[in-house]
Amino acid sequence: KQEVTQIPAALSVPEGENLVLNCSFTDSAIYNLQWFRQDPGKGLTSLLLIQSSQREQTSGRLNASLDKSSGRSTLYIAASQPGDSATYLCAAPFEGNTGKLIFGQGTTLQVKP
Amino acid sequence: DVKVTQSSRYLVKRTGEKVFLECVQDMDHENMFWYRQDPGLGLRLIYFSYDVKMKEKGDIPEGYSVSREKKERFSLILESASTNQTSMYLCASSLLLGQGVFGPGTRLTVL
Numbered sequence: 001k002q003e004v005t006q007i008p009a010a011l012s013v014p015e016g017e018n019l020v021l022n023c024s025f026t027d028s029a030i031y032n033l034q035w036f037r038q039d040p041g042k043g044l045t046s047l048l049l050i051q052s053s054q055r056e057q058t059s060g061r062l063n064a065s066l067d068k069s070s071g072r073s074t075l076y077i078a079a080s081q082p083g084d085s086a087t088y089l090c091a092a093p094f095e096g097n098t099g100k101l102i103f104g105q106g107t108t109l110q111v112k113p
Numbered sequence: 114d115v116k117v118t119q120s121s122r123y124l125v126k127r128t129g130e131k132v133f134l135e136c137v138q139d140m141d142h143e144n145m146f147w148y149r150q151d152p153g154l155g156l157r158l159i160y161f162s163y164d165v166k167m168k169e170k171g172d173i174p175e176g177y178s179v180s181r182e183k184k185e186r187f188s189l190i191l192e193s194a195s196t197n198q199t200s201m202y203l204c205a206s207s208l209l210l211g212q213g214v215f216g217p218g219t220r221l222t223v224l
Binding site for chain 1: 117146155161171201203205211212213214215216217218220
């Protein structure tokens with residue numbers, strides 16, 4: 001069964017710093033991996049989707065990489081801003097190709113002005 | 114702007130009541146999901162549907178049922194609400210193997 005782990009659980013950085021969030025998964029036969037952002041009390045916003053054939057995806061200041069062989073994905077945030085403060089979750093397919101997702105516990109990021 | 118909408122942002126119900134949570138998507142997605150999110154437990158899949166009238170149990174289906182009569186609508190039903198079902202409920206949809214799109218969530222409190 002797929003298991004997804006995110007470390008650290010919480011991170012606090014000063015504004016302007018570049019940072020990396022980590023996600024590891026146990027079943028490397030994944031079809032894709034997604035990164036989401038969640039603001040307190042709100043739903044999830046999809047940030048990036050990396051297909052299994054890709055190694056990375058970029059959107060603005062965000063870059064996500066995928067290394068299936070090591071069971072790892074990273075989300076790189078460049079020049080962090082206070083508005084980046086949120087919980088970031090990664091998710092991998094639960095099983096097969098059904099599109100069901102299993103989520104990590106998330107990393108709560110605080111960017112201090 | 115494509116989206117997933119949920120019928121209520123906040124809901125307060127009493128123990129034993131039958132509760133309906135509605136979810137609608139406008140993206141013609143095949144897959145629809147219901148998750149609940151609790152502190153320390155993360156997101157857990159309750160049910161999902163890959164087609165109209167089709168459904169499969171997720172990790173924690175006990176106490177819940179679902180209905181998908183139309184492609185765009187997926188309903189979560191709490192047959193007899195209990196206090197341990199107090200939670201944030203999140204609906205999502207996706208194309209097969211596609212990017213998941215989530216609704217804003219429903220914060221349900223069962224008294």
